[in-house]
Amino acid sequence: MTDEKQTGNKTGDLSEVIGDGAATLGNLLSAFQTHMAGITKYTTDFFIPYVLAVNYFQRVESTRLYKENPQDSKDAYMGLLENNLELMTRSLDGSTQMMLAYLQNEVDGFAEAAKQLLFDFNFSKMKTFTARQADLMNSVVNGYPEAIAAIEPEYGFHFERGEHxxxxxxxxxxxYRIAPSLPNVETRQDAKPVLIIPPYVLGANILGFLPGEQRSYAHCFANQGIPTYIRILKPFDATPALQVMTGEEDALDTQRFCETILKSHGKPVTLNGYCQGGYNALCTLLSGRLDGLVDAFITCVSPMDGTRSKGLAHFLSRLPKRFNDLAYGTKILPNGNEVADGQLMGWVYKLKSIDQEIPAAMFFRDVLMFARSKPGAQKVNKTAAALNYWLQNDRSDLPMEITRISYIAYNTPITSDGCLPLGLFGGKLDLNRIKEKKIPWLICYGTHDDLVEKETALAPLDFIEAEVTPFPKGHVAIATSWSAPDSACALHTRFENGKYRGPVRFHMDLDDALTKKSSLGANTKSSKSVTTKAGKER
Known part of the structure; x- marks a missing residue:
């Protein structure tokens, strides 16, 4: 009886071992297949712009190569090869670092499972470990894209709904005038209005990030009852006038909108540019077209002198001069208009940070995000989903002349007397005009912004005075993390013991000052009127 029982237990144990072993093998195969599918997808997404770049390069060089001096061409190509080798080295280093970070995160679990397998011939922990790996890979390759697609109805402004x-x-x-996202807030018609100029490259929707979650830069203003306006590009592919727009036309359209807003509210506008929008707004302001219309200025993470950039300017400086040319990123539309390829422009920023943006590094970074999430927690939070939706979908081609403005700003510094390295309407753009017109200027930057570094954003301070507010984190944190009203650096508050004010608080304080000034003026006028009447009666 005892022998039969023991035989039965051994048979049961053996069946369990075989079952666990088979499950482990199945998990490994599943994880490997999903991993390969993920790496393939990430690589494809990265190299599509590369194929575009190669096509543009071949198109330009097919005519330019035969016109250049052979020795100059040789030097240029050798310089390009050197630059490419440096990018390859950084790519390999970045990929290795992220894979090592992933392995370090998982090594303890693997060691425990391997120990049990080797010494006890028990597959249970290895089955659990491999099941975790299969789940992680599935979450990144399948679950993550599903969550990103699902966030679309909540992300951005959705002007087509008619809410604004x-x-x-x-x-x-x-x-558009942005409607408050909070139900009990009404826009005050007599309040000082603000006009937001979004960036061309990043798109406008990053400034309307997640309104339902109260994470939206534009709604931070609107939810304080401030008349909040935003300038939106018409559909690029269907708008030839936009495709060939010049810097002067950009300025004139901003002038018209400021006139419309001033007429509606009776108070001058606060002009507020984000990223590239801040530089274009500055150009318009310095051109004199907004005199009498705008009396305050806000810029957020805006590149004011791109030559001071440690990242992008350094990347551009490493390119042979011959290849640092907009022609290599020019797209010819079916109607013959030449524009800057927005997909390629975004890829340039990836090349700048190639050690972080190479496909293998990105893939394992996303795997780590899921691996480090707490048990039972939501696998993909809305912020991560919305950020990735923005990165994947909010890219548009750019007018060539607008791209040229940014190109000049990143290749030519502000002059020693404070003039921008370009002009509008045949005149200079002198920063000292801000001081002459007594326009208060708030400059906001990200302390860990690797796209528009502190030195790039604060360049005007070498020539004029401006109020400065640093925000923790990176390039879009002001529009995402700190747009939450209960965050540590909420935009409508003063923070760090009152040392700094957010852009919404800056605007609100200006509005309060205008209201007080108007009230004092009305009281003075009323007092004079009473005195005159009393004098007549006497």
Whole structure:
């Protein structure tokens, strides 16, 4: 009886071992297959712009190569090879670092499972470990894209829904007034208005990030009852006037919108540019077209002198001069208009940070995000999903002349007397004009911004005075993390013991000052009127 029982237990143990072993093998195969599918997808997404770049390069060089001096061409190509080898080295280093980080995160679990397997011939922990790996790979390759696609209804402004009033338009832009996202907030018609100029490359929706979660830069203003306006590009592919827009036309459209807003509210506008939008707004302001219309200025993470950039400017400086040319990123549309390829422009920023943006590094970074999440926690939070939706979808081609403005700003510094390295309407753009017009300027930057570094954003301080507010984190944190009203650096508050104020608080304080000034003026006028009447009676 005892022998039969023991035989039965051995048979049961053996069956369990075989079952666990088979499950472990199945998990390994599943994890490997999903991993390969993920790496393939990440690599494809990265190299599509590379194929575009090669096509543009071949198109330009097919004519330029035969016109250049052979020795100059040789030197240029050797310089390009050196630059490519440096990118390859950084790519390998970045990929290795992220894979090592992933392995370090998982090594304890693997060691425990391997120990049990080797010494006890028990597959249970190895089965659990491999099941975790299969689940991690599936989460990154399948679950993550599903979560990103699902966030679309909550992300951005969705002007097509009619929630925000269209106030004006030109051949190139639409002007919308942003409605508050909080139900009990009404826009104050007599309040000082703000006009937001979004970036061309990043798109406008990053400034309307997740309104339902109260994470939206534009809604931070609107939810304080501030008349909040935003300038929106018309559909690029269907708007030829936008495709060939010049810097002067950009300025004139902003002028028209400021006139419309001033007429509606009776108070001058606060002009607020984000990233590239801040530089274009500055150009318009310095051109004199906004005199009498704008009396305050806010810029957030805006590149004011790109030559001071440690990242992008350094990357551009390493390129042979011959290849640092917009021609290599020029796309010719079916109607013959030449524009800057937005997909390629975004890829340039990836090349700048190639050690972080190479496919293998990105893949294992995403795997680590899931691996480090707490048990039972939501696998993909809305912020991560919305950020990735933005990165994947909010890319548009750019007008060539607008791209040229940014190109000049990243290759030519502000002059020693404070003039921007370009002009509008045949005149200089002198920073000292801000001081002459007594326009208060708030400059906000990200302390860990590797796209528009502190030195790049604060360049005007070498020539004029401006208020400065640093925000923790990176390039879009002001529009995402700190747009939450209960965050540590909420935009409508003062923070760090009152040392700094957010852009919304800056605007609100200006509005309060205008209101007090108007009230004092009204009281003085009323007092004079009473005195005159009393004098007549006497």
């Amino acid at each position: 009033a269209k106030v004006d338009e030109t051949d190139r832009f639409l002007l």
